[in-house]
Amino acid sequence: MAVTVKVNSSYPRSPRGAVKIARVVGPEGSAAGVPAGRGADPPRLLLSPQLVAFVTLLCFAASRSPGAFTALAAMEVVITGLFLLLYLLRLDQQLSGLLWPLADIFNSVIAALFLLIVCLFAVIIKTNKGTLAGGVFGLVLLVLCVVDAVLLFQKMSFGGPRERSTPAK
Numbered sequence: 001m002a003v004t005v006k007v008n009s010s011y012p013r014s015p016r017g018a019v020k021i022a023r024v025v026g027p028e029g030s031a032a033g034v035p036a037g038r039g040a041d042p043p044r045l046l047l048s049p050q051l052v053a054f055v056t057l058l059c060f061a062a063s064r065s066p067g068a069f070t071a072l073a074a075m076e077v078v079i080t081g082l083f084l085l086l087y088l089l090r091l092d093q094q095l096s097g098l099l100w101p102l103a104d105i106f107n108s109v110i111a112a113l114f115l116l117i118v119c120l121f122a123v124i125i126k127t128n129k130g131t132l133a134g135g136v137f138g139l140v141l142l143v144l145c146v147v148d149a150v151l152l153f154q155k156m157s158f159g160g161p162r163e164r165s166t167p168a169k
Helices: 015-024 051-063 067-088 100-127 129-155
Strands: none
Touching: 015 067, 051 067, 051 129, 067 129, 100 129
């Protein structure tokens, strides 16, 4: 009995996929080496090869920051990576017992709240430059979590297509 897994190759090019990747990949440079806005494609988020969550983790770990800083960054790397694989491999369609976009919104909101508290403490306390750098990267990650939650909420539909309640002017 062979299990076949279909890869959703269009997911990384969608706005939700771009934000999910941006939570793992930094905000500079370009995704495919093509400047944003060229060609017929809509502008995409600019991405760089640096991993924001991983850099946050490395900054906190290298500076020997308290365990809460490092643990939060490590959990964000793992959980965001798992959600990226979930959507990339279309496992959300095969495991339909849970409303995955809603779980992803809860993850993004809770991660944003924890990142706000922990990274503000890291920036305020700034015991060393590594803790300060980790706090700044964590605040960038916080913004990406909020953008991810907003995009997911806009795409969610509860039993029907999501429409405006009033006509557009």
